[in-house]
Amino acid sequence: MIESTQTKNPTPASVQGPAGGHEPPHEPAAMLRPNSLTGNIQPRWFLPACAAVSLLLSFALVVLLGDAEEFSINWALWFVFAAVIHLVLAYVITLVRINRRKAKDMFWRNLIYVAFTLALLPLVSVIMSVAIVGFQGLTNAGFLTSDMQGINASTDAGTQEGEHGVLGGIRHAIIGSLVITLMATLVSVPIGLLTSIYLVEYSQGGPLSRAITFFVDVMTGIPSIVAGLFGAAAMASFLSFADSLGIPVPGRSTMGVTAAIALSVLMIPVVVRTTEEMLRVVPNELREASYALGVRKWRTILKVVIPTAISGIAAGVTLSIARVIGETAPILLTAGFATRVNWNPFEGWMTTLPVFIYQQFTRPMHPTYHDPSFQRAWAAALILILIVMGLNLIARIIATIFAPKKTGR
Amino acid sequence: MSSDESQSSGQTLQTRSGRRTRSSEATGNSLASGDRAGAGLDRGFAGLARFAGIGILIILAFVAFFLVYNSWGAIYHDQDGQADSASFHIGEFISHAWPLVIGTLIVSVIALLIAAPVAIGVALYISHYAPPRASRSIGYVIDLLAAIPSVVYGAWGMTFLAPQLVPLYNWLNEYLGWIPIFGGSPSPTGRTIITAGVVLSVMVLPIITSVCREIFIQTPKLHEEAALALGATRWEMITMTVLPFARGGIISGIMLGLGRALGETMAVVLVLSSGPIAWSIIQSGRHDTIPSNIASNFPESREGSVHWHELIAIGLVLFVITLLVNMLARWIVSRHKEFSGAN
Numbered sequence: 001m002i003e004s005t006q007t008k009n010p011t012p013a014s015v016q017g018p019a020g021g022h023e024p025p026h027e028p029a030a031m032l033r034p035n036s037l038t039g040n041i042q043p044r045w046f047l048p049a050c051a052a053v054s055l056l057l058s059f060a061l062v063v064l065l066g067d068a069e070e071f072s073i074n075w076a077l078w079f080v081f082a083a084v085i086h087l088v089l090a091y092v093i094t095l096v097r098i099n100r101r102k103a104k105d106m107f108w109r110n111l112i113y114v115a116f117t118l119a120l121l122p123l124v125s126v127i128m129s130v131a132i133v134g135f136q137g138l139t140n141a142g143f144l145t146s147d148m149q150g151i152n153a154s155t156d157a158g159t160q161e162g163e164h165g166v167l168g169g170i171r172h173a174i175i176g177s178l179v180i181t182l183m184a185t186l187v188s189v190p191i192g193l194l195t196s197i198y199l200v201e202y203s204q205g206g207p208l209s210r211a212i213t214f215f216v217d218v219m220t221g222i223p224s225i226v227a228g229l230f231g232a233a234a235m236a237s238f239l240s241f242a243d244s245l246g247i248p249v250p251g252r253s254t255m256g257v258t259a260a261i262a263l264s265v266l267m268i269p270v271v272v273r274t275t276e277e278m279l280r281v282v283p284n285e286l287r288e289a290s291y292a293l294g295v296r297k298w299r300t301i302l303k304v305v306i307p308t309a310i311s312g313i314a315a316g317v318t319l320s321i322a323r324v325i326g327e328t329a330p331i332l333l334t335a336g337f338a339t340r341v342n343w344n345p346f347e348g349w350m351t352t353l354p355v356f357i358y359q360q361f362t363r364p365m366h367p368t369y370h371d372p373s374f375q376r377a378w379a380a381a382l383i384l385i386l387i388v389m390g391l392n393l394i395a396r397i398i399a400t401i402f403a404p405k406k407t408g409r
Numbered sequence: 410m411s412s413d414e415s416q417s418s419g420q421t422l423q424t425r426s427g428r429r430t431r432s433s434e435a436t437g438n439s440l441a442s443g444d445r446a447g448a449g450l451d452r453g454f455a456g457l458a459r460f461a462g463i464g465i466l467i468i469l470a471f472v473a474f475f476l477v478y479n480s481w482g483a484i485y486h487d488q489d490g491q492a493d494s495a496s497f498h499i500g501e502f503i504s505h506a507w508p509l510v511i512g513t514l515i516v517s518v519i520a521l522l523i524a525a526p527v528a529i530g531v532a533l534y535i536s537h538y539a540p541p542r543a544s545r546s547i548g549y550v551i552d553l554l555a556a557i558p559s560v561v562y563g564a565w566g567m568t569f570l571a572p573q574l575v576p577l578y579n580w581l582n583e584y585l586g587w588i589p590i591f592g593g594s595p596s597p598t599g600r601t602i603i604t605a606g607v608v609l610s611v612m613v614l615p616i617i618t619s620v621c622r623e624i625f626i627q628t629p630k631l632h633e634e635a636a637l638a639l640g641a642t643r644w645e646m647i648t649m650t651v652l653p654f655a656r657g658g659i660i661s662g663i664m665l666g667l668g669r670a671l672g673e674t675m676a677v678v679l680v681l682s683s684g685p686i687a688w689s690i691i692q693s694g695r696h697d698t699i700p701s702n703i704a705s706n707f708p709e710s711r712e713g714s715v716h717w718h719e720l721i722a723i724g725l726v727l728f729v730i731t732l733l734v735n736m737l738a739r740w741i742v743s744r745h746k747e748f749s750g751a752n
Contacts, residue, residue: 296447
């Protein structure tokens with residue numbers, strides 16, 4: 001069967017090989033083995049061609065199945081049909097041309113390709129839906145420089161009727177994000193960094209270090225909403241305790257610093273994990289050289305170990321900031337929702353970008369005209385994604401540019 | 410305190426722990442003179458580092474303490490308005506909590522059913538199918554999925570994905586309506602628990618993918634090459650060497666994804682229009698999860714009220730569930746590490 005379906009017949013030279021080959025080729029042994037080393041694989045153009053054919057076929061199928069009057073294409077259905085047709089087509093052709101094992105291999109290979117494409121679809125879709133509406137919202141005058149003070153249902157109704165563009169902005173949310181994240185960073189980075197220094201430099205695998213490693217793992221798994229609950233509950237208990245002592249305190253626990261506490265619970269384990277990893281890769285020779293020069297341990301750590309690992313540490317800290325700046329749930333529970341700029345994290349409610357997005361989507365300013373609110377939310381989402389991706393990019397750049405040379409000696 | 414302690418090289422080999430320098434002081438070594446500040450700093454720094462480590466334990470103890478302390482009010486409180494009638498209300502709390510626990514489990518299971526196979530496929534693509542030069546950057550692209558904040562996923566699921574899925578729900582209801590989970594009247598808005606599960610699956614995908622990818626790459630090259638040399642196709646090589654080697658890693662990756670899915674708030678709260686528990690997963694206004702219940706009720710609840718305590722108690726339940734799942738995952742990983750096929 002292999003012989004008969006082979007379209008490209010191999011040249012005698014390729015069959016013979018270095019040893020000269022066996023003649024005649026119709027012995028049983030020659031039947032078992034392929035005609036040449038590349039004999040029983042599909043040509044390179046096979047998969048693209050098969051994919052193209054199945055895309056076309058499924059397109060035709062979707063058009064045929066759809067309504068005759070209005071020419072609309074269901075893209076999801078198109079993808080599903082194309083994937084199925086591609087899988088079946090490639091399997092059947094390989095089965096006929098080569099053999100069952102190759103066909104099975106082909107089937108799974110295509111299934112993996114389909115899975116990969118499937119994973120990319122939501123990424124593309126999310127970025128597109130954010131970018132299209134969000135960019136439009138960004139071009140509104142004063143979007144970055146004004147807050148939501150004085151924006152209400154009638155403002156949005158006016159927008160909808162074309163009296164003016166979308167008003168209101170996210171200045172207060174950006175400031176809130178900055179203040180809360182900065183406070184959380186100021187708490188988390190020293191604690192996290194010192195802990196990883198303890199784990200790497202001081203502890204020799206004692207019970208304390210094992211306990212810390214274990215509980216840092218536990219902390220990594222804390223759901224963000226539980227961290228928010230902790231922040232709110234702890235601050236409420238603390239305030240009522242302070243109040244009973246007669247210390248003047250704000251009446252409600254909802255304020256920026258509560259959110260910062262909740263965020264640091266989420267941030268500390270990330271900082272510990274990343275910095276610990278970075279400190280561990282610092283070669284021991286450097287430490288020993290420093291000790292040999294008579295430098296004390298704490299100076300060795302500060303002047304030799306940390307500078308060597310600083311790029312990784314900076315990258316890790318940046319990544320952990322990127323992680324917490326997108327958190328919504330803990331801040332929703334701890335900092336409330338404000339419409340104007342509040343610089344003071346110890347008094348009054350604060351808004352961050354994610355909470356602003358959440359509020360604009362769940363409680364649009366106008367009960368029926370959702371578009372202005374949604375546009376503000378998408379624009380804020382665009383800013384947020386740009387911030388997070390920018391931080392990720394910065395972390396990568398720091399890690400690669402300032403990385404210590406590996407072969408420094 | 411500045412530079413001269415580095416010159417006190419007399420006992421540098423002993424200064425690795427600050428305590429030993431004391432003995433050299435006692436002997437009156439001249440090189441140790443002026444070293445007292447250095448030794449103190451050494452000890453101080455070590456103490457600071459240890460204190461930070463202990464600080465983390467204290468913080469976690471605080472988390473547990475405040476959650477438990479404030480949860481107490483949920484099961485032991487007054488009857489409405491009567492100050493002296495404090496009593497246990499465990500049954501009340503359980504009847505409030507179990508639909509939320511079930512809802513959380515349903516949405517997580519849906520998310521994992523979708524995400525796990527796709528994630529394994531993507532990880533295999535990155536580790537064994539993609540052109541080697543591109544596989545690194547492809548990994549970055551998948552990591553981008555993890556970089557998008559959850560509220561953005563929620564918004565995407567609510568405004569874009571949910572309406573797209575309505576025809577599918579109608580179809581499922583029409584042809585598979587006799588199965589209870591597809592029964593009832595399908596949602597006209599698409600804001601159902603299954604949509605929330607789909608959005609969640611996108612969010613847990615990068616986690617499972619990265620764990621699986623790490624493990625797949627570690628498959629011993631000798632095993633792979635031996636399989637290929639015996640004439641196995643690439644898929645046969647994967648089933649014979651990669652998958653058996655990575656089984657523990659795959660399971661733990663899925664468990665970590667489960668831990669994330671259980672605690673995820675924003676995607677569910679934005680997508681799902683919540684309500685009482687029901688069999689059908691394609692109806693609107695049904696089901697609710699623990700995080701989404703907390704997020705939508707906590708900001709409105711009065712501090713110290715029974716409802717407030719109840720929400721914290723539910724949060725504690727969630728914390729315990731996630732903790733168990735994560736610990737199970739790590740246990741599987743550590744068990745796998747000991748007798749993996751690598752050595």
